[in-house]
Amino acid sequence: MTSADKKIITRKKRGQSVIFKSLFGLFLLLFTYSSIISMIGYRSFTTAMLDQYAEGAFLTANSAADELEPWRMDEYAESMGETKRYTDVLNALHDLCNTQGATFIYVIQPDTTDYAHIRFLFSAANDDVKYKVYDFGYLRETTNHEYRIKYRQLYEGGSDRELVIRDSGYIETDSHITAMIPIRWEGETLGILCVQRQMDKLTQARNGYLIRALIALILLASLMIAGQGYYLNRVLLRPLSLIMDEAERYAKENTPAKTKLSDEINTGDEIGQLADTIDQMEERIEEYVGDLTKITAEKERMNTELSVATRIQEGMLPSRFPAFPERSDFDIYAAMDPAREVGGDFYNFFFTDDDHLCMMIADVSGKGIPAALYMMASMILLRDHASSGMTPAQILQDTNEALIASNDQEMFVTVWLGVLEVSTGKVIAANAGHEYPVLRRPGGQFELFKDCHGFVLGGMEGMKYRDYEFTLEPGSMLFLYTDGLPEASDAEKAMFGTDRMIAALNGAGETSPQEVLRHMRAAVDGFVKDAEQFDDLTMLCVHYIGRTDTEEGTK
């Protein structure tokens, strides 16, 4: 499995968890919400029920107080529980218990010093309750601090009713309330009448309420979660997975989709827009890839054509050296190094007859294919005219007219053209705006030969050129070049210049033309270092040796 596949699978898992996450969130929300609702309901339910219980208990207490006849409290206390009146009251309380649904009804007299102990006067219990009742005069500790405070309130605070609630929550037993009212006669509190009511009904009802609420909430929550799940799946996950699958498929196959996503997902919402966008993206990529393929093919074709053009151009220039292995009276070497695949520079040399070697070097303005085409045209024209035996000036003049006739791009070419009479070393040359030749006379140094210049070829019609003559003594060397040599620049745009060029030539020593060119090239490379070659660089060097005696003999 590739790492890309792994990534896709992880992404899928993550995608499915979106629903889980959102449902879990919904569950938490519902849980919190329903808990709060239940709590509020539980509270208000309890309060309402308690109020009802308390009211009931106080009603019972008031009825009991009526039975009790408060002025007889002393009498009861003295009865020791044995008088008829005491028994009648106790029975009445007992009946009240049974009829009013109270658990206990009892009358106490707390120890008013600290209310820590209570003494029972009456104590009656409901028949349904299995607890034993306290006998007359039973003394016990007050149940807890809360009761103590309530007792004190009734005795000393002037309170008319107090309520103690023992709510043990969902446990059904033991929850009860105790309603207390003071028994007063002539402003004096003589005892406390307590009615205790079991609140089993409350807890039962409340537990029932809780369970029903819980079930209802769970049902509602499940319904909502299921609904939301279904909705999310239909609206979100299914279209999202479709989009994801399509994106995955496209990433793997890179082919256009058979059915568009926007046809399947037509929701009009953000997901629908996403589907549209993915569709559009695929279309654009397809178009782009198509274009790119076309362009690449085009570029490859152009590159192939360019390399063919390079070879054709190279083929035009004499490139086999030694060029004239049978000649020992002179040696010639030349090289053209275009800045791009094809160049605008050229050199050429050929015999127009047995004794006359025509040499030329030229530089077309501009670079690349336009320059190369112009170079071919001018090279052929020059060669044709040279073969007809005209002087260099005439050749240049005629070539200029021919180039003018067919040039509306304002291109031009600089040409140095010379004809060497090999037998004598005499050179007739003409210069159409080309760089100065460099000449080394026997025993001397290389020096610029400031020759007579005409205008460039192809620039303007009717231009005249002039022949000039000089003689190469045996041992002389003539060096020709294009401006790509002195103008070769380093990274800081500093130019190689003619001074460095002359110095490099002189530094080459007494050697062959091939070595001179190699040496010069090395000097230029050492100067420009890593800077890009900007212009074509062309050099031609001829070493005139002259006739030796043996050759004289053979001629």
Add this chain to the structure above:
Amino acid sequence: MLNIKKDGTDSALTMTLEGRLDTTTAPQLEEELAANLDGVTDLVFEISSLEYISSAGLRVLLSAQKIMNKQGDMVVRGATDEVMEIFEVTGFSDILTIE
């Protein structure tokens, strides 16, 4: 880098060239000329701050000269020794009016 400054009236235009006029900057001058030569009868190139001119630059000067041959005069002024040498070597000194 080439800076081109234009001065003058409708018919007399002076273009001051600063920097290098080579393959990269020649199209810049060519555009300026194409846009500004209409109706100009006196064109002056002030080139005392021009450091270098390549064959691509010469080509633009040649086109300008050809246009000006038809509609008026063109003068190249203030050439430095280096640029003058290029004009001489290429024979442009024969066809340009250099002051």
